[in-house]
Amino acid sequence: MPLRLAVTAAGLITGFAADTLFGDPRRAHPVALFGTASAAVERRLWADSKPRGAVYAALCAGAATGLGLVAQAATRRRPFARFALTAASTWVVLGGRGLAAEGQEMARLLEAGDVPAARARLSHLCARDATELDSAELTRAATESIAENTSDAVVAPLLWGAVAGIPGLLGYRALNTLDAMVGYRSPRHRNFGWAAARADDVVNLLPSRAGAVLTAACAPLAGGWARASWKAWRRDGARHPSPNAGQVEAAFAGALDLRLGGTNSYGGEVERRGTLGDGRAPEPADLRRAVRLSRAVGVGALAVAAVVAR
Structure with missing residues (x-):
């Protein structure tokens, strides 16, 4: 096996372990710094224009990818330096521990009946308007967000790191962050954020489907059913x-015997989704099962990434 591929696999495994043990860096998180810099660029470049938005996305994501190319x-x-930078990059782009912690906290608040606190906490998981959501809708929103973010924050970066090394890790995370910042169909970003949203769709096409397959494979580890998930x-x-x-949301719904989907509001924009799964509406305890499934899928994605990198 070529040394550089073994180094990449070792870096991915070490970075995953760092995220599992320590979570996100507490100070000067590189993703937060990227977001701050991208927001400053947006203020200078913004126009209600798809071409201007495409330039914005290319500049911001290109800078992150270029930094990765320089590091590569x-x-x-220098195999040890390559290993260390791959591990550090993997650590800062993954969000598995943080996602699990948010899911557990939402479960705790909803089990305690603290709906106002759960409404405020939901913003840590997604941009959905929680002002009028009751306990059942908050539980659904959190379960769907755990499923979606398992793919976005764990499966996809690991797979991109496996196939493209440090540039894949940094470039993917940059695009995903831009999508979270400007990819929503608000009046301000409907045109300007179009390119970032479409680019994020493209880079997630294969990882999201890999995440669904892994969800079905890991379903029994969360007390679920692989066949129903598939x-x-x-x-x-x-x-x-x-x-x-x-x-991945449909795969989670089947794995946990839940029914997801429905009508959601994002910044005044109403989005109607189809029904996902045949089960019952999720309850707060199901959030803990979703977290277990998310963690199992993350480990499965790491195993796949390590094999691909080899």
Whole structure:
């Protein structure tokens, strides 16, 4: 096996372990710094224009990817440095521990009946308007967000790191962050954020489907059913308006015997989604099962990434 590929696999595994043990860096998180810099660029470049938005996305994501390319080139003959930078990059782009912690906290608040606190906390998981959501809708929103973010924050970066090394890790995370910042169909970002949203859709096409397959494979580890997960994914994955989010959300719904989907509001924009799964409406305890499934899928994605990198 070529040394550089073994180094990449080792870096991915070490970075995953760091995220599992320590979570996100507490100070000067590189993703937060990227977001701050991208927001400053947006203030200078914004116009209600798809071409201007495409330039914005290319500049911001290109800068992150270029930084990765420089790091990759600089460590071409320095395997330990390549390993260390791959591990550090993996650590900062993954969000598995943080996602699990948010899911557990939402479960705790909802089990305690603290709906106002749960409404405020939901913003840590997604941009959905929680002002009028009751306990049942908050539980659904959190369960769907855990499923979607398992793909976005764990499966996809690991797979991109496996196939493209440090540039893949940094470039993917940059695009995903831009999508979270400007990819929503608000009046301000409907045109300007179009390129970032479409680019994020493209880079997640394969990872989201890999995440759905891994969800079905890991379903028994969360007390679920692989066959039901596979069935729900194949039947319902395309009902979601996103080409990617519905894949893993449907797989989670089938795995946990839940019914997801419905009507959501984002910044005044109402989005109607199809029904995902045949089960019952999720309850707060199901959030803990979703977290267990998310963690199992993350480990499965790491195993796949390590094999691909080899």
